[in-house]
Amino acid sequence: MKIIKPIALAFLLPTLLQSVEAAPTSMTYEARQVLVQDTISWDAPLPFDNEVKTGKLANGFQYFIRKNVEPKDRVTMYLATKVGSILETESQLGLAHFMEHMNFNGLKHFPKNALVDYLQKAGVRFGSDLNAYTSFDQTVYQLPIPSDDPDLLKNGLQVMRDWAQDALLTDEEIDKERGVVLEEMRGGRGAAQRMRDQYLPVMLNNSLYSNRLPIGTEDVITNFPYDELRKFHQDWYRPDLQALIIVGDVDVEQMENEVKRLFSDMKMPANPPQRVEHKVPLLNKNQFIAVTDPETSYTIGQITIKHPEEKVTTVRDFRKQLSKSVYNNMLNARLSELGQSANPPYIQAMASVGGFLAGLDAFNALFVAKPNEFENGFKALVRELERVQKHGFTSSEFERAVSAIHKNNETAYTERDKKKSDSYVNRYLNYYLEDSPALSNEDNYRLNKQLLPTLTLEEVEDIGKQYYLDSNRDIIIMAPEKEKESLPYEAKALAWLNEVESEQITAYEDKVSDLPLLSNEPVKGAVVENKAIDAIDAKELVLSNGVKVVLKPTTFKNDEILINAYSPGGTSLYSDVDYYSASHAGSLVNSSGVGQLNTIELQKYMTGKNVNISPYLSERSEGLSGYSDKEGLQTAFEMIYGYFTEPRIEDDVFQSTITKNLSMIANRESNPSFVFSKTVMESLYDGNIRRVPISEDGVKQINQQRALEIYKERFADASDFVFTIVGSFTEDEIKPYLEQYVASLPSLKRNEKAIDLGIYEPEKGFERIVHKGQEQKATAVLTYYGDYNYNEVENLNMDALESVLSIKLIERLREDESGVYGTGARASTSKAPKGRYSFTVSFGTSVDKYQPLINSALDEINKVKQNGPVATDLDKFKIEQKRQMELSLKENRFWMSQISGAYQRDEDPTYITRYLQDLDKLTVESVKEVANKYLKEDKLFKFILLPDEK
Template sequence: MDTLLMDTSVLRGRLPNGFTYYIRHNAEPKDRVVMYLATKVGSILETDNELGLAHFLEHMQFNGTKNFPKNELVDYLQKAGVRFGGDLNAYTSFDETVYQLPIPSDDPELLQNGLKVMRDWAQDALLDDEEIDKERGVVLNELLGGRGAQQRMRDQYFPMVLNQSRYAQRLPIGTKESIEGFNHETLRDFHRKWYRPDLQALIIVGDIDVAEMEKQVNILFADLENPDDAPNREEYTIPLAGKNQFIAVTDAEMPQTVMQLIIKHPEADIKTVADYRMQLIKSLFNQMAGSRFAELTRQSDPPFIQGGGSIGGFLRGLDAFTMYFAAKPGEIERGFEAVVTEFERIKRHGFTATELERAKENFITSVESSYAERDKRKSESYVESYLNHFLEGENSLGNEDRYQLGKSLIGTITLENINALARQYYTDSNRDILIMAPEKDKDTLPNENTVNNWMEAIKVSDIMPYDDNIQEEPLLDELPQAGTVISRQDKPELGVTELTLSNGMNVVLKPTDFKNDEISMTAFSQGGTSLYDDEDFLSAAYAATVVGGSGLGPHNATQLTKYLSGKKVSVRPYIAERSEGFNASSGKKDLQLAFELIYAYFKVPRLDMDVFEGYMQRIKASLANRLDDPDAVFSDTINAVLYNHNIRRTSMTIAQVDLIDPQRAYDIYKERFADASDFTVTIVGSFTEDELMPFVLQYLGGLPATDRGEQARDLGIYPPEKGLQRTVHEGQEQKSSVRLYYFGDYDYSEYENMQLDALESILNIKLIERLREAESGVYGVSASASYAKYPRHRYSFGIAYGTSPDMVAPLMASVFDEINKIKQNGPEQVDIAKFVSEQRRMLEVQLRENGFWLSHLSGSYQNHEDPAYILKYLDELNKVTAESVKAVANKYLLEERLFEFVLMPDAQ
């Protein structure tokens, strides 16, 4: 059988010591490179006295290495514009630990030091006693933050689901006891045993000289040594149990009942062309099953909140066919019957030829779209396949081979190939049934015998074949009367053209070459839900969702999905608080269809009462036990305190769902899209004006205009003038959440915005240094600033972190101490330099992205600002000084405007 070809565009090598490398030149983004170090060491290799050490060691790599002692690594990279946690990151799983470093490649010294970081991570962690002990608190807080209903239930069901294998006892986070108690030398010994070149690979993809990079890799990594007594790296798997298993677990903080049926099978390799073809067959199967379940959720009385199933990978050595659903309260049997019946229908009758045809069309569109962008692919997108080659031994197909193989194989896949999968994977052996439910429903849950009886009853029931109802009607009965351009203004410095059409609509065009086949659009018009009174608010807020989910023109939602199969197009209307509009995207081939859809959402929207009723039912079901979740109670309390229980700022209740009037929602939707004259549409991407303008004039210019000149209302919903404190006691776990906010009026300007952004960035740096690195009190902490020009000039500044209850007060004191240092002395120059570097490096990449320009241009027009400001932004960064940041901190981080919210556990 033909073996899958390996990507020839990547240079692969292996040093005499066993160290593997993958190096590829890729031009996007320009002057950037991503480096990944993969080590075949994870928690599965830990002994009983090493639990959690693979993950702990990952943390320690950022706390001191040969070339970057203590915290110098993070400090150095921040100066280069690399963000800790955002860019610089790592993960540990059962079987591997992977480190990632994206850096600029246009600075030779930085590039060389990036390689030194990789070399240090490979074998030169310092593992200093003091640093180890400091990090214990950080990891304990990570463990603590992850505790909750899901984790408590997982502890109960994992042994069964993982077939009592070693994996069930080796969760990467470890245990509280092991993290607190392991010996320093135990960690160093683990590092010596496993961080070695024969288990490691370096992946480098980016705008680099491949030959020079290979030379440097040889110089830096050739002297890595494997220990003389290196233990064998055993490969662990999960054996099949050879039996069916059942477990039901409950928790007082679980908000809904979820059921899974997991039927396990030996893992299928993807090594040959035949294997790849089988993978495509599974993908088509999953896509068609997904479409069927999407249709089920659109019923007026859907059988579950959500449900579905698919064939895919499970864990080491196993694949699985998994069915799942989230049950409506008291309807677990109904949800089970619906999901299992649908897959029984597929097993008995198969899919239809038309379903397969649509799935193939979607696949071909996806393959062609990827191939069209092959020279514009981001470097990051190549990494996963090279990681997979190193970790799993599966070849990474090159762009050309993936395209040719996909196009050639898809035509060979028959309906019988697809339908055989259900018979192969939907079996009666090695099946796990897992139920997770609220504690209060424990006595009403079915037992294993009951579920088996449900299953047997479905198997002998009459099940009709699926009826694939297809409608071929065109979206529009007739073409609209085209409009004209009445004014034009070119902005060559931005590459932007501003047009005003004869119906008053403004259209902003920015052709780009960032992608080969990506056209993105967004539109806004003043008004939104602000124009409606409180009694109509929920109808207005859900209007676009209800109408957008009801289909369009002659097609209901299911028929519209089928109508659009194989098309690279998406149009979504929205109604926000102060505006309404749409977001859209397409490729060149489907550009006209995108404009037809936009026009149809203005002119021929639908209201499908079945979709509406079903959607409302699912919302109600999802809200039934929402307040059993401590985080939901905390969030609701914050909003209630800040906004005085205003309906526009609170989470919806079941009773409020009934306030949504479908006809009123439909009428509001039509009102919002009745007048094109005050819409501004921004279009960015791979088009020429000649290609685009016929559609702009026909479909946008053909929209009706009433020139009503609306403005959004100021609803006057603001936090109190004076700050306050609130503590909420909810939750079983001994953990706390802290949310600190400053609110108030704001002197909105480009200058002020930049200073507040700088304060956010600098405070993030200082709080991580203090709360995480110095005091070991948190896993993560974030400061976030936001500001608004309309309806009033306002700002908010928030600080959020989780910690243990006993650390709430001391850490809060540390937060205020760091704030006061900035207010009294201003920030350190080194931290200002980090902010400037981060902004500069970030913008260099963003200026080559369609999404950035779409957001920037649309936001500028919405705020009545000159979008050309972005061109001088980097020069304006020089205005960020210690004094300017100090001034903005003193101006806005005022004690009287401080709101303190703390979530504490229930009293024991």
């Protein structure tokens, strides 16, 4: 279950325009009208969303209910509680999070594990659908369920009521869950945790927050008395600290009546403790800390300047929030551009003004340093911040940033009636828990549209002057231990700051091209064949140059068009000598410009356009993928034509890529997870360069000229390409672009196929143990490999086997044996170059438990092989698939995957219409047969990661 990682605290709440939704103040009708008048009332309170039903019961419990039919026949319910780890006493460290776990381990109406079992039978997936998270100040429970079943809907509300106050908290279930939470804690241990424990007191100004991480302590989790958890539950799980959010395809009045019926009897404790609002105080001083660890791979520098929080409650506040968004946009564009130079001073850098934590906002700037070049990266970052302070931004930068935000606003408004329920849930969740705005779609759109044109460059520049100050500043450095000598001490870092501030820094020059993207207009081709695929409401066209195009118009979104193209071949057609150049060709071209625009010019040209087209080369194919709206279609097809006929790999992009790749791999051997993964791949594929992580020598073998040659070879012949286009268009709308930009692509009529490279796992399984890492924890990966009879029915049985085994592994390894936090099975099958499969079971645990847990996992596998799956587990898989299919059939991305995948694998694209029929044919015997066919002992490979040997 989700826990906030403090290392990311500084970047958890960057407030971008598209996430600004409204304020926690209701308005009269007259006040609302202020927003549509020409004269803006700056101090008018922001209106609350008028499309949600809200209420507060006599006991203090609040609710938010909204009807939304995307997706149809579904409802999402969240229980928000203002209860987090900050409320714990020293004897309760970790109990807020532990309590979250216990709400899945026995409720008044769902004892023991009946909750998960019941919901799985309804098609609700544990972990991805049914879930919860605990943070410093809140615990939130989520339950998306079908709304077309009255009993299920009724029981879903009962679950929320039980979560609110009716956990059973039996001795037996508490003791069982101790082990699960300890394993979750163990899994989080490592370099990041060890460094976090050192810098967190600095980041959080030694406030209570720095001693209240939600995961708690091993001592408390192991030893707390049962009544301590029950006391925490009684004190804090109470109606005045809770709200229910319901959004979906429901009757609002009926839901409101049910909420009143179920939640009105919730009781307050006799003497409730006060819910104190804790804060992180400003110390009015600067701080510095550098921490190292032998197992971390990167050096990160972070500058955080804390400020009192600025709440967004009025029109004026909203406008300032827009200013911050424009400032962040321009600043990050500068940092990104510098990072793409031939010799970039850092691997990556970013900066923003936004929310922090507990009553604070912050200016945050972060960079990932190249190995042993911290000074260079630090000064480069500070230099760009100083450049903005001294010279500001250019008017063209300002215009682009405003254009990008305007486009986002227009896109969001266009899709307002297709908006998913989850987005509304998060709106009201943040309103209740964080006092964040909760504007209606109309008000949000109107405010953005009205206020954006009123912003000036000068006031946006003032954001930096307000927030980038020499006060309440933290400098935090995290690095590999072997780079300790190259890191600055505090006085040195301050000296670097002073050096940069005293430099004669020149103003930024905004280089923008006025050239069109393409140097020449393509010679128009034609559509020569047109065939209907009636079963899926699609059409297959053939163009005059041989290109095949599959069109699937939909109404799932108002303005979303997905584009994919592929051709067989890929890097399989090239020798090992050319492999590194071939495998990087697609990403190098994609990172460069196209046509007449270089990479920086292209990025600026694309600002304000909802378009992206990216070329790729994989092992067995090459192609393009991307998206557009209707307004951007010409740009999208110009880019497609350009990536075929005018690709480039720029010198700066190439040098920057090589430099960054060398930097990123320099310290990875210190990371236990990397060493483990590398060892697995080397042992499975005998060190084949196409399967193991690229080495420093491999990076140096990438040849710029050869990479471009290979790319051009792969895209020289469009005749064997298949384009798939899915989304909100008509054939008449898309046809002119196909004729102009796709039918005009070069055609050589080559007959190419990808090559079978013969890279397969060994015939017989084996065990490999890797010792790496100082933490006393183990990782076990059990995988079966072999040849596979690839077909639709076999694939379905394999998916079912994955599902039923995952259920049993969680029940046994987690719930019964308390030995793991997470586990499950994962099946993977492939058709080409020949039928192959892998079937993996993995988990993390303590060093003394990994072997018994392996035995338990294999025992569950053998049970399925001997007896087949439990019939009820197989039924859970079927209903889950049916329920997921109801949602998937209304998603553009699902249809893109289905259609383009079918053409690549030479399969029937209409199979999806028969999927549910085959699903009903699944039996205990058919799954048992597949288990015995593929989960053979001699095909089992065991890979174990253990700590360093002492």
